[in-house]
Amino acid sequence: MSHAHDDDLRMLLGGYLLGGLDPADTDRMDAHLSTCADCRVELERLSPVPELLRDGAPIEDVGPPAPGLVEDLLGRMRAERAARAARQRRLTWAAAAAAVLVAAVAFGAGALRPGGGGPGPVAQPSPVVSQPAPEPSGVVARFAGAAGTRVAGVATLSSRTWGVSIALDMSGLEGEAPFVLRVSGPGGATEQACVWGSTPSGNARVTGASSLQLPAVDSVEVADRTGRVLATATL
Amino acid sequence: MTALYTEYYGMLLGFVLRYVRDRHRAEDLVQETLLRAWRHIDHLDTDPARVRSYLLTIARNVVTNAWRAEQRRPKLVSDEPAVDAASAPDSVDRLVEGWLVAEALGRLSAEHRAVVRAVYYEGRSVAEAARQLSVPEGTVKSRAYYAVRALRTAFEEMGVLR
Ligand SMILES: [Zn+2]
Numbered sequence: 001m002s003h004a005h006d007d008d009l010r011m012l013l014g015g016y017l018l019g020g021l022d023p024a025d026t027d028r029m030d031a032h033l034s035t036c037a038d039c040r041v042e043l044e045r046l047s048p049v050p051e052l053l054r055d056g057a058p059i060e061d062v063g064p065p066a067p068g069l070v071e072d073l074l075g076r077m078r079a080e081r082a083a084r085a086a087r088q089r090r091l092t093w094a095a096a097a098a099a100v101l102v103a104a105v106a107f108g109a110g111a112l113r114p115g116g117g118g119p120g121p122v123a124q125p126s127p128v129v130s131q132p133a134p135e136p137s138g139v140v141a142r143f144a145g146a147a148g149t150r151v152a153g154v155a156t157l158s159s160r161t162w163g164v165s166i167a168l169d170m171s172g173l174e175g176e177a178p179f180v181l182r183v184s185g186p187g188g189a190t191e192q193a194c195v196w197g198s199t200p201s202g203n204a205r206v207t208g209a210s211s212l213q214l215p216a217v218d219s220v221e222v223a224d225r226t227g228r229v230l231a232t233a234t235l
Numbered sequence: 236m237t238a239l240y241t242e243y244y245g246m247l248l249g250f251v252l253r254y255v256r257d258r259h260r261a262e263d264l265v266q267e268t269l270l271r272a273w274r275h276i277d278h279l280d281t282d283p284a285r286v287r288s289y290l291l292t293i294a295r296n297v298v299t300n301a302w303r304a305e306q307r308r309p310k311l312v313s314d315e316p317a318v319d320a321a322s323a324p325d326s327v328d329r330l331v332e333g334w335l336v337a338e339a340l341g342r343l344s345a346e347h348r349a350v351v352r353a354v355y356y357e358g359r360s361v362a363e364a365a366r367q368l369s370v371p372e373g374t375v376k377s378r379a380y381y382a383v384r385a386l387r388t389a390f391e392e393m394g395v396l397r
Contacts, residue, residue: 014379016296019303020354020361026296027274033292034275043292048396049386050299053336053355054254 009036013043017050085186085216139214141233143222149174151222151231155181159214166193166220170204170231175224183210184219193220244269246287247294254298264301268294307358339389347382350375 009032015021016029033040138158145151153170166181173179177198183191194208210217221232247265255261272293276286340348353364354375361379365372390396 011373011376011380014381014383015354015361015376017299017383018351018355018379019296019299020359020364020375020379022360022362025361030271030293031275034289040288040292044288046383046387047295049383049390050295050355052339052390052395053351053386054299054302055336 010039010042013039013046017043017046019050139235141220141235143170143231143233145172145231146229149230153222153231155220155233157214157217157220157235160209163209163211164214164217165207165209167207168194168205168222170222171202173198173202173204173222173230175228175230176226178225179204179230180223181206181208182221182223183208183212183217184221185212185216186218240269243287243290247290250291250294251298255301260301264294264297268297271297303355303358305358306356335390335393335395338393339386339395342389343382343385347378347385350378351382351386354379 009028012021012025012029015025021029033043138156141155141157143151143153143155150172151170151174152172153168156167156169158165158167164183166183168181178195179198180195181193183193185191189212191210191212193210194206196204196206217235219232219234222230224230244265247268248261251261251264251268252258255264268290272290276289340351343351349368350364353359353367354361359367361372361375365375368375370378387396
């Protein structure tokens with residue numbers, strides 16, 4: 001089959017991928033694709049686009065949550081956190097990190113979903129009379145440099161559904177790159193939150209992530225390749 | 236023949252279930268795919284690999300149309316599908332992808348972006364989009380094509396696609 005079709009049929013690939021073609025055009029394209037390898041290859045090449053568009057579809061505004069829902073969720077989140085911290089003490093840190101991440105993500109996804117439909121979450125009176133106010137989402141911790149270093153800086157920790165995000169602003173870094181940021185939690189559980197190389201100035205601004213929940217973080221420390229601790233910030 | 240199509244059916248169901256959680260709905264879409272393909276399948280040689288690739292080509296279009304139809308339906312909160320633990324990790328990826336998609340769409344011209352919004356996110360037909368945007372249908376078709384190509388390039392530049 002010749003490619004005299006291209007101006008007309010080739011253009012239909014856009015509508016075929018995004019949708020919106022009428023049944024006649026769809027059938028023309030189905031027929032054409034059964035014989036034209038060129039168009040099949042082009043379709044294959046472009047097919048990730050609608051998939052990416054779909055996965056990144058704009059999040060719909062479903063309006064404000066029911067009164068009391070957020071308080072209820074925060075209460076559940078705190079209970080979850082306490083249970084998790086207790087569980088974590090009993091597990092090795094690696095296993096705990098995996099479990100926490102799954103639990104945090106599962107809970108986060110549930111929390112995003114307003115409870116419509118069935119006898120969903122009802123704002124129940126909390127058994128705890130005075131609940132603490134929700135923690136601020138960002139906590140700033142200042143680093144103390146190890147003896148004999150000029151390392152200084154701050155870590156800003158922000159709570160996330162999946163754990164904690166840690167933004168570092170460091171200066172005076174010296175020693176053998178790569179540098180690592182480690183996060184310590186309950187029972188000495190430690191996670192590596194990010195790794196970066198040396199900079200001519202000794203300054204670095206990097207962001208790392210850990211599956212530990214913000215309230216569970218005891219301290220963060222920066223070490224060099226040899227494991228020498230350059231600076232520690234205690235929360 | 237039956238064995239071959241049983242195999243195709245299984246493959247298509249596996250593919251469709253990646254996008255559609257409800258099994259009955261997924262099976263409907265597989266059947267629609269096979270019905271559409273069977274109208275043209277005699278043009279193909281009997282190479283199973285080519286038949287498979289052709290079936291997947293059609294299945295993608297069927298899944299896209301189903302998804303668009305859902306976007307267009309008025310949403311009720313109680314329509315939200317149950318989120319189970321197994322599928323939950325998607326939601327983190329989704330946040331990242333949301334940002335990437337916004338970035339890629341931002342690189343399109345306003346005309347191309349308007350066509351993507353109308354036919355893809357709002358689920359309009361080419362004819363409806365043409366009326367909404369006051370351009371001929373042929374223009375909607377060509378803009379849709381060039382928009383998808385431009386998005387492919389944008390995702391490549393952003394390192395999302397190779
Ligand atoms: Zn062609």
